[in-house]
Amino acid sequence: MTVTEARKIVEELDDGKPVTFVDNVIRINKKLLPVEIKLNRELESNLEGQCRQYCKLDRLVLDKKKGREARLSDVIDNKVLIVDTYGIYIYEYSSNTIKTLYDLDDLRTKDELPQLRDLIIANL
Secondary structure: OOHHHHHHHHHHHOOOOOOOOOOEEEEEOOEEEEEEEOOOHHHOOOHHHHHHOOOOOOOEEEEOOOOEEEOHHHEOOOEEEEEOOOEEEEEEOOOOEEEEEEEHHHOOOHHHHHHHHHHHHHOO
């Protein structure tokens, strides 16, 4: 199969729309949230553009082999959670900005994790 033939198949399957892949999806507060994992977000060029692709999806495939897709009503489609070795951040589609939610150096014990979860939920 040539590259041209492969492109044609992808265009037919996806109506010519680009296909993007998010690192992870988590369920939080009964909704699915895209999560982008980075070593250091400051070293990423155009992270906002990358996260923007994960918002306002036409479909979200959870398991390609099994053909399992999420209902779009179950997806938080205007935010992306970003995690790197330094912190937790939230990307906001409407303003195309990334906001710092939590500095991971401040996390001391696992008992603080419920507060971190609540902070993430409050920013969705």
